[in-house]
Amino acid sequence: MPDLKNRLRDDLTAAMKSRDELRTATLRMVLAAVSAEEVSGKEARELSDDEVMAVLRREAKKRREAAEAFAGAGRAEQAQREEAEGGVLAAYLPAQLEDADLAALVADVITRTGASGMKDMGRVMGAVQGEVAGRAEGARVAAEVRRQLA
The missing domain is CATH 1.10.1510.10 (Uncharacterised protein YqeY/AIM41, N-terminal domain)
Known part of the structure; x- marks a missing residue:
């Protein structure tokens, strides 16, 4: 079990x-x-x-x-x-990422994937969601990715 x-x-x-x-x-x-x-x-x-x-x-x-x-x-x-x-x-969930940590993680993924605009949002979201692993809501992640790619 x-x-x-x-x-x-x-x-x-x-x-x-x-x-x-x-x-x-x-x-x-x-x-x-x-x-x-x-x-x-x-x-x-x-x-x-x-x-x-x-x-x-x-x-x-x-x-x-x-x-x-x-x-x-x-x-x-x-x-x-x-x-x-x-x-x-x-109490049972992992600690949520701070906004600054999330922004740094998204920036790192954008740099690694070579994303250049909104057309790459899906690729960036997939990579970020894998690294975030439940430590941030999808809406928060999407908003940050959108902000950095715009």
């Missing part, structure tokens, strides 16, 4: 024992999403740590988007709850 999935289960047990309602609910939601991913498709399979991490990133993004939607609709209490759940998930 993958280490990350075991860690999530162990942390869920600890949260239940300490009666931490927020962590318990959040970890149950993530483990349910992992289980759903495992049984989707033609046959059931066990997810690798990288695939579990992708599910975590997807769930964290959902929490972020929901918090923005609730805040925009004037529902501050629900927005705070979503942000708190996002905070729980953030």
